[in-house]
Amino acid sequence: MDTLLILLGLLLILAGYVWLVMQAFSRSLFWGLASLVPPLALLFVLRHWTQARRAMVLGGLGCIPLVVGLALLAAHDSARLEAILRLDWLRPEPAAKPELAIQLRGELNGKPFAPEQADLIDGVLSLREGQDFYAHREVRVRLPATVGGPLRLDVLPNDSGTLPEVEISWLVPGQDLPEAVRLARGYSLHLDLAPEAPNRMVGAFHLVLPAQMRTTLSGKVELYTNHLRYRDGQVDTRVDSQDTLAYVVRDYLQRRFARRDIDLAQLPRLDTRKPAPDVPISFSVGGEAQTLSLTLAKTETRGWQVKGDKYPRLVDAPAPAPARPSTQAVEPTAGQPHSAPETGVVALQRLQAAPERFANRSMRVQTEQGRTAEGVFVGLDADGRLVIRHSLSGAGEASYVLRPSEVVRIELLVR
Template identity: 55%
Template sequence: MDALLILGGLLLILTGLVWLVMLAFGTSLLWGMGSLLPPVTLVYALRHWRVARKAVVLSAFGFIPLVVGLTLLASHDSQRLEAIVSLAWLKPEVQKPAELQIALHGELNGQPFAPQQGELIDGVLSLREGQDFFARREISIRLPQSLNGALTVDVLPQDAGPQPEVLVSWLLPDHDLPEARRLNRGYTLHLKLEPAAPNKLVGDFHLVLPPQYKTALSGKVELFSNRLRYQNGAVDTTFDSRDTLEYVIGDYLQRRFATRAVELHSLPPVSLPAERVDLQVSARINGKDQQLPVLLQKGKRGWRVSGDSFPALGQATAAASKSAVAPEAPRGAVTAARPLDRRQRFSLDRLQSNPSRYQNLTMRVQTVRGAQAEGRFNGIDTDGQIVIRRNMSGAGEASFALAPEEISRIELLEP
């Protein structure tokens, strides 16, 4: 409503001014030319009031809805009004510097590939172009070995044995789901990555797929090794990700209990972006398991725990906490039983019958049309659809729902 009032008022004012100029041209050509300048227009309205008064009154009426609309806008969105009045919308948009320096040359499916996002987390290397839930173009490489520091991988088409799984996908115009192709061998891959502070991997990337895939890429890449972001050497708590929330909660628990012996268990499912998140957190503190309610709120300075007024954990407290840690168990002690691998006998029927057993686990879903989606299982909605959630770099998280009859294959990717 406020926008309509503002636009209506501006339209009346503009109509009145145009009418006034037309009246000035009707009086004489000299007055008409002069009225194109605001000071002369005012002089003309005063000198020829009987002729110009109708146009002036029409413009004056336009100020009524304009003022009412601006008042309504100020009452519920003062920041937007401030931006309009300050003419900030006229200034050119400042492009943010790229988070990652990625310089790849080549093509994916015959099209230029310029990824803006890259990460290597939980053994999966991903390069994405586009900010939506489904990337315009994406390469995902699942590495068989665990990452520990520097990484070097060399694969040739004739190599035997288990090789990294390569998944390429692209989103065609007017398609809701991307096309995807998966390869386990027959390609060339060279990776040489070195860790770079605080949470990046930098190095060479070279990938050539068989000719029918029209995919060949080579150059330098920079990848995130987790979903934390840093500013001036400190964690950026304004970034929306589960890793950010875990960092904020872990720091809060350390200061609250004055100990660094805090082991935070996996968080419950979280929908981001959000302004507040209410969680029931499970953590092991000083060797004891505890369940704690935590309310997180996001302000101008980022995420923080509501009611957090605990002081910073000093060096003396840290030393005391280290000495208070329970001693190691004797070698002869019986270790805890290894948890059951839920990937065994996993199926869509088992998922539907007991969804809580697989909550927040990574899955890969293939539809009957050949499209693929990979992310964390976020439950079954009221319509019986399988909800898959995926982290988005710089954009929080996004979810996608698939009906069971659309799914031709579903895989559980972690125990």
């Protein structure tokens, strides 16, 4: 409303000034040319008030909505009013600071490549150039499994075994779909990435494809590890993504049940362009499966939220002091052989109940998507996810993180 009043006032003042100039030209060519300069136009008003008074009245009427609009703007958004009075709108806008610090040098398919977006989500590292649905140029590295924690990987052209798959794609002028090339081996890749709070990884990236592909990249990258975005240290719930909706629902359930051990199943794919009424939510509280139907809606100020959410913020209880481990060693009974290590299939609930019993054991985990993660079991992270350390071909080593909800089979191995 304030903007409309300000525009109306300015239009009336401008119309009054144009009318005044027309009256001055009707008087004489000299006064018309002089009235094009505002100070001399005031002189025309003083000398010929009878002829100029109606134009001045119209301009004066324009001052009323202008003053009212400025007063309303000052009451609601004083900073914006100050910017208008300082004539900030006349100055060129500063260049937008990129979200990620990507410092890569090289080319893709023989053309300079300057990625603007980068992420490492669900085991796929992606570097994209362009904001359209199809990237103008893109590099994808598909790792064997989901990665959690630091990642160091070195692949040489002669390496064999289970290696990441590299894909490059580019849009050709005049075509709707991009061209793409995939490589399973025969390339050089170096990754040395370290996690950085809250949801980023930073480190070195080096990729060299066969000479005929004219693709080389080298430098430092910064990548997102999920689709959450943060503002002032808090999740920005105004961002439209499935991860944002999952965060909002999980936070709501934790506050509703006043506990942190909420295992949320995968949400159905939702259209973030409109409210989502009656969304079926499957989750478990302390291992007990439950379902709810929630309504998700978005506001300009608070972003996405669950309709009817009035539950207070959840305050974590202080962690108990860790018990001092016993220093007394347990010796095997004379003549009693040491028990052989356990092998075979183990239940997920058993591993979750006593993860320390299976620490440093080799295991093979199969997920519901058909992927297989094989390596040494490290333990459970703070969110209850399985962490497996896996040595890749060459000098590479990676840590895979698997959610309990996607695990279908766990098999202990003997090494």
